[in-house]
Amino acid sequence: MITAKELCGKAKANVKEANTEELQKAIEQGARVIDVREPAEYSQGHIREAVNMPRGVLEMQLNQHPDVAGYDDALERIAQKPLYLICKTGGRSALAAESLERMGFNNVYSVDGGMTAWQEEKRPVVAGE
Numbered sequence: 665m666i667t668a669k670e671l672c673g674k675a676k677a678n679v680k681e682a683n684t685e686e687l688q689k690a691i692e693q694g695a696r697v698i699d700v701r702e703p704a705e706y707s708q709g710h711i712r713e714a715v716n717m718p719r720g721v722l723e724m725q726l727n728q729h730p731d732v733a734g735y736d737d738a739l740e741r742i743a744q745k746p747l748y749l750i751c752k753t754g755g756r757s758a759l760a761a762e763s764l765e766r767m768g769f770n771n772v773y774s775v776d777g778g779m780t781a782w783q784e785e786k787r788p789v790v791a792g793e
């Protein structure tokens with residue numbers, strides 16, 4: 665048996681991580697951001713450019729991302745740009761990144777420190793849906 669913290673630690677060791685500085689630059693360059701927290705957490709404060717797809721449904725909903733929804737090759741399209749996953753502190757996003765890598769995505773980053781770091785650094789957030 666391992667704890668959730670250990671599970672996340674193993675995932676973090678397996679995936680590419682980015683810090684908030686790198687995320688901010690990536691957003692400026694057009695990268696996509698998916699916030700994998702639950703809707704109630706997202707609505708309390710999120711990055712303006714982030715689309716909410718909770719970790720529990722991410723793999724199933726990815727082809728419905730607003731940038732690619734409706735295309736037969738939605739997943740191939742979403743894979744064409746770097747994808748940054750963010751959660752509260754970087755645990756769920758690492759698990760989610762691991763899963764997307766298993767689906768064949770190789771340009772996926774988990775944001776280390778998550779929204780906690782983003783907000784501690786006073787980077788901009790918006791509330792609501």
Ligand SMILES: O=S(=O)([O-])[S-]
Pocket residue numbers: 751752753754755756757778
């Ligand atoms: O997994 S978590 O960092 O959002 S608590």
